[in-house]
Amino acid sequence: MNKVQNQTRPVFPFTAIVGQEEMKLALILNVIDPKIGGVMIMGDRGTGKSTTIRAIADLLPEIEVVSDDMFNSHASDYDLMSDFVKERIQEGGNLSTHFIKVPMIDLPLGATEDRLCGTIDIERALNEGIKAFEPGLLAKSHRGILYVDEVNLLDDHLVDILLDSAASGWNTVEREGISVRHPSRFVLVGSGNPEEGELRPQLLDRFGMHAEIRTVKDPSLRVKIVEQRANFDQDPYLCIKDHEKEQIQLKENIILSQRQLPKVNIDYDLKVKISQICGILNVDGLRGDIVTNRATKAFAAYQGKEEVDIEDIKQVITLCLRHRLRKDPLDTIDSGTRVSQVVEDILS
Structure with a gap:
């Protein structure tokens, strides 16, 4: 081997x-x-x-870290440096780096x-x-x-x-x-x-x-999952090689999305609609609004877009809000379903 x-x-x-x-x-x-x-x-x-x-x-992808620092410090991003590395830079010292x-x-x-x-x-x-x-x-x-x-x-x-x-x-x-x-x-x-x-x-x-x-119910999907696992257990390196092309493609997409993210804009009217949904659902605090705005921009970047649209919001808002709803013991509707219903009313 x-x-x-x-x-x-x-x-x-x-x-x-x-x-x-x-x-x-x-x-x-x-x-x-x-x-x-x-x-x-x-x-x-x-x-x-x-x-x-x-x-x-x-x-x-691998990240570049300062070699003699115990905190995985970034060599140029001030926010991701330890105080030790900042002092070295202020003193004019050289930083050696490696990838991990x-x-x-x-x-x-x-x-x-x-x-x-x-x-x-x-x-x-x-x-x-x-x-x-x-x-x-x-x-x-x-x-x-x-x-x-x-x-x-x-x-x-x-x-x-x-x-x-x-x-x-x-x-x-x-x-x-x-x-x-x-x-x-x-x-x-x-x-x-x-x-x-x-x-x-x-x-x-x-x-x-x-x-x-949830556990997959569809028999053909269950068989596919079992077969994938069996293939990996039998020969993990062959399984990795079979998916190498898709892995490289997804890695490149993530890197491009990270670069695209600062360019993505969300229109003021869409921000209002997100906050309107949070208000109707009685979401406590503003964390739900903030996270939904961030997540929609990340999703738009993942799609290679520079502008957030309604479909982007629909794709991620349930993930951002379902756990922030107040629990009513008598409520028979799932919290994710409640979010979806309000989203359809406001964004349709």
């Missing part, structure tokens, strides 16, 4: 995943614009949640706050006068994807820390009067099974998008 093949564990190709279009679209849009705020994926067990998330991370795969970090359910945020070695700091910092998962996931499986079972305190870092783009660790901060910009992806409990509304609201996935 080829040596290169042995070096890394093969990942199921993103373009080989059958169905689950909602989840795939939400992940692609968050990769195009990480400021959308991540995605919560709720669905049945065995529906390919983890496989899809690992597949999108593997698909992404986009970080894909798993947060285990039993993780502690120190494991997530990082720790400061107080003894070394006091004895040697340096800030000895051991980076946590928030540092390692900078400019990548942070994945939390069964996020509804994660300790609320850790979820709060996660969401605060995702929103601010920074993580600060303080101990005994010593403080270390570093950039922590990542696409937060959570997944869970509704049978194991819902996330509290104020936490759910902090996720940019919410994708619901």
Whole structure:
């Protein structure tokens, strides 16, 4: 077998995943614009949640990082640099860089706050006068994807820390009067099974998008999914080679979309319609309006357009709003259906 093949564990190709279009679209849009705020994926067990998330991370182009920096700092984007790199630049030092795969970090359910945020070695700091910092998962996931499986079972305190870092783009660790901060910009992806409990509304609201996935019922689709998986398990490298062309095409589309995004415009009248929909649905706060505006622009960029239209809004607004609706125990209508009904009334 080829040596290169042995070096890394093969990942199921993103373009080989059958169905689950909602989840795939939400992940692609968050990769195009990480400021959308991540995605919560709720669905049945065995529906390919983890496989899809690992597949999108593997698909992404490599990123350039500063070589002797522990935070995956960008060499030229000031917002994505650690304070250490900024000081080096101010002092006129040279930065050596190299390319790495986009970080894909798993947060285990039993993780502690120190494991997530990082720790400061107080003894070394006091004895040697340096800030000895051991980076946590928030540092390692900078400019990548942070994945939390069964996020509804994660300790609320850790979820709060996660969401605060995702929103601010920074993580600060303080101990005994010593403080270390570093950039922590990542696409937060959570997944869970509704049978194991819902996330509290104020936490759910902090996720940019919410994708619901169900077990495929169509027998022919189920057979196709089983066959794809069997082919990959039998010969992963042949399966990857079979989908190489589609993988390259999608990667190029994502790169072009990221470049196109700053040029995309959304008309004032469409912004009013988005806010009108949020108002009719009694969505608390303005996060729903902001995320929908961002997501529609990312979707338009993905379509290669410079102007958002009504169809773009229709494609993404349910993903952005369904988890922000107030739950009525007596309501028999699914929240996604409620969003769709109002959207049709306002945008038809």
